[in-house]
Amino acid sequence: MAILGETSSAPAALYAGLSLRAWKRLGIAVILVVACAAPFFTSSYHLFQLTMVLVYAIALLGLNILTGFNGQFSLGHGAFYAIGAYTTAILLDQTVVPYWATIPIAGAICLIAGFLFGLPALRLEGLYLALATFALAVATPQILKYKNFDHWTGGVQGIIINKPDPPPGLPLDSDQWLYFFCLLCTVPLFVMGWNLLRGRTGRALVAIREHPIAAATMGIDTALYKSLTFGVSAMYTGIAGALGALVAQFVSPDSFQLFLSISFLVGIVIGGIASISGAVFGAVFIEFVPNIADQISKAAPWAIYGIFLIAFMYAMPLGVAGLIRVVGARLKRLVGPAERS
Secondary structure (H helix, E strand, O other), rough: OOOOOOOOOHHHHHOOOOOOOHHHHHHHHHHHHHHHHHHOOOOOHHHHHHHHHHHHHHHHHHHHHHHHOOOOOOOOOHHHHHHHHHHHHHHHHHHHOEEEHHHHHHHHHHHHHHHHHHHHHOOOOHHHHHHHHHHHHHHHHHHOHHHHHHHOOOOHHHHOOOOOOOOOOOOHHHHHHHHHHHHHHHHHHHHHHHHHHHHHHHHHHHHHHHHHOOOOOOOOOOHHHHHHHHHHHHHHHHHHHHHHHHHEEOOOOOHHOOOHHHHHHHHHHHHOOOOOOHHHHHHHHHHHHHHHHHHHOOHHHHHHHHHHHHHHHOOOOHHHHHHHHHHHHHHHHHHHHHHOO
């Protein structure tokens, strides 16, 4: 899951006749095995963190589809995360819809919301689009606090969500089941994103990013593709928000402040722009680094966070996934002559 769409390599001594594709598949299989085994060897708190990594990875993949592959800059994806989270919370609080059914509903609502927001955003580019999405992120918490919506949203008090129980017969506790439930959502979404981006649609998105006029000349409907990309990106983020609500067991307007949207942007930059696996690396960063910074300095944790951020950008200007690609390319050049000799 973590390295779909990326190129991996290995030293010549480790190849033993296996192709790069075989090594990549082996790496994916190892990662999935480790991911499945992790809940049985970690504490409840660390399992919560790992579950949130899966949630954030989905959100970052959605933002990367929009910004990395299509070139539309967004500072407002925290709003779609909030819509997905509140959709799940309201359905569980006000109806008898099962928790698992709220996930596709949240995704569908965010798909429509993102597409509709993308239509007027077609007139905006670059910093102007960023400013529009920034306004969306700023306005969303205030809208959720609007007193006429209190019956649905719970106002400033928010909504408490009960943790779902595992299916009967599974030897798992609630935390372990929630982790596996998020993993079962994450893997298909990454596979779907990989298939989407490696095919004709992905090439069209990149063409629009690189040169929209040339893309339109080639017959690509840029307006439709950009609106649909906004919708698909919002859908991914909304699904992440729905899962995040289940994991946190609570939603409130203050949980979706502007910093959440900024964290998503930080995540895709740290993980790697226009990279599928970069979503996972970025999710690890935004989940664990703030906690590490807080442990290093209780007085100035965000200063430590800033140092980490600067260090990552200085050491890996292309992100973690970009560094892996560069190292892989160099190893491939070193291994090539050895394989031919």
